[in-house]
Amino acid sequence: MALIHHPVLSKNGExxxxxxxxxxxxxxxxxxxxxxxxxxxxxxxLEDQQTLVGRILAHWTEGEGARYNPKxxxxxxxxxxxxxxxxxxRAIGDREACRPQVVATSARIAAGTVSYPRxxxxxxxxxxxxxxxxxAWGLAEDFIxxxxxxxxxxxxxxxxxxxxxxxxxxxxxxxxxxNLKENKPVSVQK
Amino acid sequence: MALIHHPVLSKNGExxxxxxxxxxxxxxxxxxxxxxxxxxxxxxxLEDQQTLVGRILAHWTEGEGARYNPKxxxxxxxxxxxxxxxxxxRAIGDREACRPQVVATSARIAAGTVSYPRxxxxxxxxxxxxxxxxxAWGLAEDFIxxxxxxxxxxxxxxxxxxxxxxxxxxxxxxxxxxNLKENKPVSVQK
Numbered sequence: 432m433a434l435i436h437h438p439v440l441s442k443n444g445e446x447x448x449x450x451x452x453x454x455x456x457x458x459x460x461x462x463x464x465x466x467x468x469x470x471x472x473x474x475x476x477l478e479d480q481q482t483l484v485g486r487i488l489a490h491w492t493e494g495e496g497a498r499y500n501p502k503x504x505x506x507x508x509x510x511x512x513x514x515x516x517x518x519x520x521r522a523i524g525d526r527e528a529c530r531p532q533v534v535a536t537s538a539r540i541a542a543g544t545v546s547y548p549r550x551x552x553x554x555x556x557x558x559x560x561x562x563x564x565x566x567a568w569g570l571a572e573d574f575i576x577x578x579x580x581x582x583x584x585x586x587x588x589x590x591x592x593x594x595x596x597x598x599x600x601x602x603x604x605x606x607x608x609x610n611l612k613e614n615k616p617v618s619v620q621k
Numbered sequence: 622m623a624l625i626h627h628p629v630l631s632k633n634g635e636x637x638x639x640x641x642x643x644x645x646x647x648x649x650x651x652x653x654x655x656x657x658x659x660x661x662x663x664x665x666x667l668e669d670q671q672t673l674v675g676r677i678l679a680h681w682t683e684g685e686g687a688r689y690n691p692k693x694x695x696x697x698x699x700x701x702x703x704x705x706x707x708x709x710x711r712a713i714g715d716r717e718a719c720r721p722q723v724v725a726t727s728a729r730i731a732a733g734t735v736s737y738p739r740x741x742x743x744x745x746x747x748x749x750x751x752x753x754x755x756x757a758w759g760l761a762e763d764f765i766x767x768x769x770x771x772x773x774x775x776x777x778x779x780x781x782x783x784x785x786x787x788x789x790x791x792x793x794x795x796x797x798x799x800n801l802k803e804n805k806p807v808s809v810q811k
Binding site: 442454457458461462464465500502503505506585586591592593594595597598599600601602605606609610 | 632644651654655695775782783784785788790791795796799800
Protein backbone atom coordinates (compact mmCIF):
# COMPACT_ATOMS: atom_id res chain seq x y z
CA MET A 432 0.00 0.00 0.00
CA ALA A 433 1.04 3.58 -0.52
CA LEU A 434 -0.40 6.71 1.07
CA ILE A 435 0.25 9.63 -1.26
CA HIS A 436 0.74 13.21 0.00
CA HIS A 437 1.85 14.49 -3.42
CA PRO A 438 0.49 14.76 -6.08
CA VAL A 439 -2.98 15.11 -4.53
CA LEU A 440 -5.80 17.58 -4.96
CA SER A 441 -6.74 20.46 -2.70
CA LYS A 442 -10.35 21.29 -1.94
CA ASN A 443 -10.22 23.64 -4.95
CA GLY A 444 -8.80 21.01 -7.29
CA GLU A 445 -5.21 22.28 -7.35
CA UNK A 446 -2.30 19.81 -7.17
CA UNK A 447 -0.67 20.11 -3.75
CA UNK A 448 1.55 18.34 -1.23
CA UNK A 449 -0.58 17.64 1.86
CA UNK A 450 0.63 17.40 5.46
CA UNK A 451 1.04 14.00 7.10
CA UNK A 452 -1.72 13.07 9.59
CA UNK A 453 -0.51 11.04 12.56
CA UNK A 454 -3.63 8.87 12.74
CA UNK A 455 -3.36 7.96 9.04
CA UNK A 456 -0.08 6.26 9.85
CA UNK A 457 -1.46 4.41 12.88
CA UNK A 458 -4.81 3.37 11.45
CA UNK A 459 -3.61 2.30 8.02
CA UNK A 460 -0.56 0.49 9.44
CA UNK A 461 -2.84 -1.45 11.82
CA UNK A 462 -5.19 -2.32 8.96
CA UNK A 463 -2.27 -3.31 6.72
CA UNK A 464 -0.83 -5.54 9.44
CA UNK A 465 -4.24 -7.14 10.07
CA UNK A 466 -4.67 -8.06 6.40
CA UNK A 467 -1.10 -9.24 5.79
CA UNK A 468 0.04 -6.37 3.56
CA UNK A 469 3.82 -6.58 3.00
CA UNK A 470 4.62 -2.87 3.16
CA UNK A 471 3.03 0.51 3.80
CA UNK A 472 4.76 3.34 1.95
CA UNK A 473 4.19 6.92 3.09
CA UNK A 474 5.01 9.21 0.17
CA UNK A 475 5.90 12.85 0.76
CA UNK A 476 8.47 15.05 -1.00
CA LEU A 477 8.57 17.44 1.98
CA GLU A 478 11.66 16.88 4.10
CA ASP A 479 10.14 18.19 7.32
CA GLN A 480 7.26 15.76 6.88
CA GLN A 481 9.66 12.88 6.25
CA THR A 482 11.44 13.83 9.48
CA LEU A 483 8.11 13.94 11.35
CA VAL A 484 7.19 10.45 10.15
CA GLY A 485 10.64 9.20 11.16
CA ARG A 486 10.17 10.58 14.69
CA ILE A 487 6.72 8.97 15.04
CA LEU A 488 8.10 5.62 13.87
CA ALA A 489 11.08 5.82 16.23
CA HIS A 490 8.76 6.50 19.18
CA TRP A 491 6.61 3.45 18.51
CA THR A 492 9.18 1.00 17.21
CA GLU A 493 12.14 1.82 19.51
CA GLY A 494 11.15 4.43 22.10
CA GLU A 495 8.65 4.83 24.93
CA GLY A 496 5.74 3.81 22.71
CA ALA A 497 7.35 0.46 21.91
CA ARG A 498 7.38 -0.39 25.63
CA TYR A 499 3.86 0.97 26.22
CA ASN A 500 2.24 -0.87 23.30
CA PRO A 501 4.45 -3.29 21.32
CA LYS A 502 1.53 -4.26 19.05
CA UNK A 503 1.46 -0.71 17.72
CA UNK A 504 5.15 -0.84 16.83
CA UNK A 505 4.57 -4.16 15.07
CA UNK A 506 2.13 -2.38 12.73
CA UNK A 507 4.12 0.84 12.29
CA UNK A 508 7.22 -1.19 11.40
CA UNK A 509 5.53 -1.78 8.03
CA UNK A 510 6.01 1.92 7.19
CA UNK A 511 8.66 3.02 4.72
CA UNK A 512 8.89 6.75 3.93
CA UNK A 513 9.65 7.66 0.31
CA UNK A 514 9.99 11.03 -1.42
CA UNK A 515 8.05 9.99 -4.51
CA UNK A 516 6.04 7.16 -5.96
CA UNK A 517 8.71 6.08 -8.47
CA UNK A 518 10.92 5.20 -5.51
CA UNK A 519 8.09 3.12 -4.04
CA UNK A 520 7.80 1.07 -7.22
CA ARG A 521 11.58 0.69 -7.35
CA ALA A 522 11.70 -0.47 -3.70
CA ILE A 523 8.94 -3.03 -4.29
CA GLY A 524 10.65 -4.16 -7.50
CA ASP A 525 13.87 -4.74 -5.57
CA ARG A 526 12.08 -6.82 -2.91
CA GLU A 527 9.85 -8.79 -5.25
CA ALA A 528 12.23 -9.12 -8.21
CA CYS A 529 9.46 -7.68 -10.38
CA ARG A 530 7.84 -4.26 -10.68
CA PRO A 531 4.42 -4.01 -9.03
CA GLN A 532 1.26 -3.24 -10.92
CA VAL A 533 -0.10 0.08 -9.71
CA VAL A 534 -3.72 0.29 -8.58
CA ALA A 535 -5.04 3.81 -8.02
CA THR A 536 -8.08 4.39 -5.81
CA SER A 537 -10.56 7.18 -6.35
CA ALA A 538 -13.98 8.19 -5.06
CA ARG A 539 -14.95 9.41 -8.52
CA ILE A 540 -16.93 7.27 -10.95
CA ALA A 541 -14.97 6.69 -14.15
CA ALA A 542 -14.93 4.42 -17.20
CA GLY A 543 -12.75 1.31 -17.26
CA THR A 544 -12.34 0.89 -13.52
CA VAL A 545 -11.63 -2.57 -12.14
CA SER A 546 -14.18 -4.27 -9.85
CA TYR A 547 -13.34 -5.67 -6.41
CA PRO A 548 -14.00 -9.33 -7.30
CA ARG A 549 -11.83 -9.02 -10.42
CA UNK A 550 -8.93 -7.35 -8.62
CA UNK A 551 -9.28 -9.86 -5.77
CA UNK A 552 -8.73 -12.67 -8.28
CA UNK A 553 -5.78 -10.86 -9.85
CA UNK A 554 -4.09 -10.19 -6.50
CA UNK A 555 -4.62 -13.80 -5.41
CA UNK A 556 -2.34 -14.99 -8.24
CA UNK A 557 0.66 -13.72 -6.27
CA UNK A 558 2.17 -11.02 -8.50
CA UNK A 559 3.08 -7.81 -6.67
CA UNK A 560 0.54 -5.00 -6.59
CA UNK A 561 0.70 -1.60 -4.94
CA UNK A 562 -2.57 0.05 -3.90
CA UNK A 563 -2.29 3.86 -3.88
CA UNK A 564 -4.53 6.03 -1.70
CA UNK A 565 -4.63 9.81 -1.93
CA UNK A 566 -4.82 12.14 1.06
CA ALA A 567 -6.55 15.56 1.00
CA TRP A 568 -9.15 15.58 -1.82
CA GLY A 569 -7.69 12.51 -3.54
CA LEU A 570 -5.05 11.47 -6.06
CA ALA A 571 -4.23 13.93 -8.86
CA GLU A 572 -5.56 13.09 -12.30
CA ASP A 573 -2.07 12.54 -13.77
CA PHE A 574 -1.32 9.95 -11.09
CA ILE A 575 -4.57 8.11 -11.83
CA UNK A 576 -3.93 8.25 -15.58
CA UNK A 577 -0.48 6.70 -15.15
CA UNK A 578 -1.73 3.79 -13.00
CA UNK A 579 -2.11 0.30 -14.45
CA UNK A 580 -5.59 -0.04 -12.92
CA UNK A 581 -8.12 2.22 -11.24
CA UNK A 582 -10.29 0.55 -8.64
CA UNK A 583 -14.07 1.08 -8.57
CA UNK A 584 -15.15 3.73 -6.06
CA UNK A 585 -16.44 2.25 -2.81
CA UNK A 586 -19.80 3.90 -3.35
CA UNK A 587 -22.56 4.16 -0.84
CA UNK A 588 -26.25 3.79 -0.65
CA UNK A 589 -27.28 7.42 -0.60
CA UNK A 590 -24.83 9.23 -2.82
CA UNK A 591 -22.65 10.55 0.01
CA UNK A 592 -19.10 9.94 -1.08
CA UNK A 593 -16.76 11.38 1.53
CA UNK A 594 -15.10 8.59 3.49
CA UNK A 595 -11.90 9.24 5.42
CA UNK A 596 -8.88 7.71 3.67
CA UNK A 597 -8.38 5.64 6.84
CA UNK A 598 -11.86 4.14 6.46
CA UNK A 599 -11.54 3.69 2.70
CA UNK A 600 -8.26 1.81 3.10
CA UNK A 601 -9.90 -0.55 5.61
CA UNK A 602 -12.90 -1.27 3.38
CA UNK A 603 -10.79 -1.77 0.25
CA UNK A 604 -8.42 -4.23 1.96
CA UNK A 605 -11.31 -6.17 3.46
CA UNK A 606 -12.92 -6.48 0.02
CA UNK A 607 -9.68 -7.47 -1.72
CA UNK A 608 -8.03 -9.79 0.77
CA UNK A 609 -10.47 -10.26 3.67
CA ASN A 610 -11.22 -13.88 4.50
CA LEU A 611 -14.99 -13.64 4.38
CA LYS A 612 -15.18 -17.42 4.13
CA GLU A 613 -13.74 -17.67 7.63
CA ASN A 614 -16.96 -16.25 8.97
CA LYS A 615 -19.42 -18.93 9.85
CA PRO A 616 -22.39 -18.92 7.45
CA VAL A 617 -24.94 -19.55 10.19
CA SER A 618 -24.59 -19.06 13.92
CA VAL A 619 -26.68 -19.33 17.04
CA GLN A 620 -28.67 -16.34 18.22
CA LYS A 621 -28.01 -15.47 21.87
CA MET B 622 -24.50 2.89 15.66
CA ALA B 623 -23.17 3.71 19.09
CA LEU B 624 -19.61 4.52 20.09
CA ILE B 625 -19.17 3.61 23.73
CA HIS B 626 -16.74 5.44 26.04
CA HIS B 627 -18.09 3.72 29.19
CA PRO B 628 -18.10 0.88 30.15
CA VAL B 629 -14.96 -0.04 28.20
CA LEU B 630 -11.72 -1.75 29.13
CA SER B 631 -8.36 -0.15 29.85
CA LYS B 632 -5.14 -1.70 28.63
CA ASN B 633 -5.02 -3.55 31.95
CA GLY B 634 -8.56 -4.88 31.70
CA GLU B 635 -10.17 -2.46 34.17
CA UNK B 636 -13.55 -0.90 33.39
CA UNK B 637 -13.04 2.78 32.62
CA UNK B 638 -14.58 5.81 30.92
CA UNK B 639 -12.34 6.73 27.98
CA UNK B 640 -11.81 10.20 26.51
CA UNK B 641 -13.52 11.18 23.26
CA UNK B 642 -11.25 11.21 20.19
CA UNK B 643 -12.10 13.92 17.66
CA UNK B 644 -11.30 11.77 14.62
CA UNK B 645 -13.57 8.96 15.87
CA UNK B 646 -16.48 11.36 15.53
CA UNK B 647 -15.47 12.52 12.05
CA UNK B 648 -14.49 9.17 10.57
CA UNK B 649 -17.37 7.13 11.94
CA UNK B 650 -19.94 9.83 11.12
CA UNK B 651 -18.64 9.93 7.52
CA UNK B 652 -18.82 6.14 7.30
CA UNK B 653 -22.30 6.09 8.86
CA UNK B 654 -23.51 8.73 6.40
CA UNK B 655 -22.01 6.83 3.46
CA UNK B 656 -23.81 3.61 4.40
CA UNK B 657 -27.15 5.18 5.26
CA UNK B 658 -27.04 4.64 9.04
CA UNK B 659 -29.90 6.54 10.71
CA UNK B 660 -28.06 7.74 13.81
CA UNK B 661 -24.62 7.77 15.41
CA UNK B 662 -24.76 7.89 19.22
CA UNK B 663 -21.69 8.97 21.14
CA UNK B 664 -22.00 7.60 24.67
CA UNK B 665 -20.08 9.19 27.53
CA UNK B 666 -21.13 9.79 31.13
CA LEU B 667 -18.47 12.52 31.54
CA GLU B 668 -20.00 15.97 31.34
CA ASP B 669 -16.83 17.69 30.11
CA GLN B 670 -16.64 15.16 27.29
CA GLN B 671 -20.28 15.73 26.40
CA THR B 672 -19.53 19.47 26.26
CA LEU B 673 -16.50 18.83 24.04
CA VAL B 674 -18.55 16.80 21.57
CA GLY B 675 -21.19 19.53 21.55
CA ARG B 676 -18.57 22.14 20.66
CA ILE B 677 -17.15 20.00 17.84
CA LEU B 678 -20.63 19.45 16.43
CA ALA B 679 -21.52 23.15 16.64
CA HIS B 680 -18.33 24.05 14.73
CA TRP B 681 -19.08 21.70 11.85
CA THR B 682 -22.87 21.94 11.68
CA GLU B 683 -23.36 25.67 12.39
CA GLY B 684 -20.02 27.44 12.71
CA GLU B 685 -16.94 28.09 10.58
CA GLY B 686 -16.56 24.41 9.68
CA ALA B 687 -20.05 24.29 8.18
CA ARG B 688 -19.07 27.03 5.71
CA TYR B 689 -15.64 25.50 5.00
CA ASN B 690 -16.92 21.96 4.37
CA PRO B 691 -20.71 21.45 4.40
CA LYS B 692 -20.31 17.73 3.59
CA UNK B 693 -18.62 17.22 6.94
CA UNK B 694 -21.51 18.84 8.79
CA UNK B 695 -23.92 16.61 6.91
CA UNK B 696 -22.16 13.56 8.40
CA UNK B 697 -21.65 14.98 11.90
CA UNK B 698 -25.33 15.93 12.08
CA UNK B 699 -25.98 12.20 12.60
CA UNK B 700 -24.34 12.44 16.03
CA UNK B 701 -26.41 12.40 19.21
CA UNK B 702 -24.57 12.52 22.54
CA UNK B 703 -25.98 10.38 25.34
CA UNK B 704 -24.82 9.79 28.92
CA UNK B 705 -25.46 6.05 28.85
CA UNK B 706 -26.50 3.24 26.56
CA UNK B 707 -29.98 2.81 28.08
CA UNK B 708 -30.77 6.32 26.86
CA UNK B 709 -29.58 5.35 23.37
CA UNK B 710 -31.98 2.40 23.27
CA ARG B 711 -34.78 4.61 24.60
CA ALA B 712 -34.08 7.29 21.95
CA ILE B 713 -34.10 4.72 19.15
CA GLY B 714 -37.25 3.15 20.59
CA ASP B 715 -38.96 6.55 20.50
CA ARG B 716 -37.96 7.13 16.88
CA GLU B 717 -38.69 3.65 15.60
CA ALA B 718 -41.68 2.82 17.79
CA CYS B 719 -39.86 -0.36 18.82
CA ARG B 720 -36.78 -1.05 20.91
CA PRO B 721 -33.66 -1.87 18.86
CA GLN B 722 -31.87 -5.19 19.08
CA VAL B 723 -28.40 -4.58 20.48
CA VAL B 724 -25.39 -5.95 18.58
CA ALA B 725 -22.09 -5.78 20.45
CA THR B 726 -18.80 -5.90 18.55
CA SER B 727 -15.64 -7.42 19.92
CA ALA B 728 -12.21 -8.42 18.65
CA ARG B 729 -12.22 -11.48 20.89
CA ILE B 730 -13.26 -14.89 19.63
CA ALA B 731 -16.24 -16.22 21.60
CA ALA B 732 -18.95 -18.88 21.37
CA GLY B 733 -22.36 -18.06 19.92
CA THR B 734 -21.35 -15.00 17.92
CA VAL B 735 -23.41 -14.06 14.89
CA SER B 736 -21.84 -14.16 11.41
CA TYR B 737 -21.84 -11.23 8.96
CA PRO B 738 -24.06 -12.91 6.34
CA ARG B 739 -26.59 -13.89 9.01
CA UNK B 740 -26.74 -10.44 10.61
CA UNK B 741 -26.89 -8.87 7.14
CA UNK B 742 -30.05 -10.90 6.44
CA UNK B 743 -31.51 -9.98 9.82
CA UNK B 744 -30.84 -6.25 9.38
CA UNK B 745 -32.30 -6.31 5.86
CA UNK B 746 -35.71 -7.23 7.29
CA UNK B 747 -36.11 -3.66 8.52
CA UNK B 748 -36.34 -4.00 12.33
CA UNK B 749 -34.18 -1.52 14.25
CA UNK B 750 -30.70 -2.60 15.31
CA UNK B 751 -28.00 -0.70 17.15
CA UNK B 752 -24.39 -1.68 16.57
CA UNK B 753 -22.17 -0.89 19.57
CA UNK B 754 -18.43 -0.30 19.23
CA UNK B 755 -16.09 0.06 22.19
CA UNK B 756 -13.28 2.61 22.41
CA ALA B 757 -10.03 2.03 24.35
CA TRP B 758 -9.46 -1.76 24.70
CA GLY B 759 -13.05 -2.64 23.78
CA LEU B 760 -16.49 -3.08 25.33
CA ALA B 761 -16.65 -4.32 28.93
CA GLU B 762 -17.72 -7.92 29.46
CA ASP B 763 -20.99 -6.94 31.20
CA PHE B 764 -21.99 -4.82 28.20
CA ILE B 765 -21.29 -7.71 25.82
CA UNK B 766 -23.18 -10.17 28.05
CA UNK B 767 -26.26 -7.92 28.07
CA UNK B 768 -26.36 -7.52 24.26
CA UNK B 769 -28.89 -9.43 22.15
CA UNK B 770 -26.15 -10.47 19.69
CA UNK B 771 -22.38 -10.42 19.55
CA UNK B 772 -20.89 -10.05 16.09
CA UNK B 773 -18.05 -12.27 14.90
CA UNK B 774 -14.64 -10.61 15.24
CA UNK B 775 -13.36 -9.14 11.97
CA UNK B 776 -10.34 -11.41 12.12
CA UNK B 777 -7.31 -11.19 9.95
CA UNK B 778 -4.99 -13.42 8.06
CA UNK B 779 -2.03 -13.45 10.39
CA UNK B 780 -3.45 -13.33 13.88
CA UNK B 781 -2.89 -9.58 14.38
CA UNK B 782 -6.07 -8.29 15.92
CA UNK B 783 -5.65 -4.60 16.69
CA UNK B 784 -7.69 -2.52 14.27
CA UNK B 785 -8.60 1.06 15.13
CA UNK B 786 -12.28 1.36 16.06
CA UNK B 787 -12.59 3.78 13.12
CA UNK B 788 -11.39 1.07 10.73
CA UNK B 789 -13.44 -1.67 12.37
CA UNK B 790 -16.62 0.38 12.09
CA UNK B 791 -15.96 0.92 8.36
CA UNK B 792 -15.35 -2.78 7.68
CA UNK B 793 -18.36 -3.93 9.71
CA UNK B 794 -20.75 -1.53 7.98
CA UNK B 795 -19.42 -2.50 4.57
CA UNK B 796 -19.97 -6.18 5.35
CA UNK B 797 -23.45 -5.66 6.79
CA UNK B 798 -24.98 -3.08 4.47
CA UNK B 799 -22.46 -2.45 1.66
CA ASN B 800 -23.88 -2.81 -1.82
CA LEU B 801 -21.29 -5.21 -3.16
CA LYS B 802 -23.63 -6.10 -6.00
CA GLU B 803 -23.32 -2.55 -7.32
CA ASN B 804 -19.72 -3.33 -8.24
CA LYS B 805 -19.42 -4.60 -11.74
CA PRO B 806 -18.51 -8.32 -11.78
CA VAL B 807 -16.08 -7.93 -14.68
CA SER B 808 -14.45 -4.78 -15.98
CA VAL B 809 -11.96 -3.72 -18.60
CA GLN B 810 -8.28 -3.56 -17.71
CA LYS B 811 -6.71 -0.20 -18.53
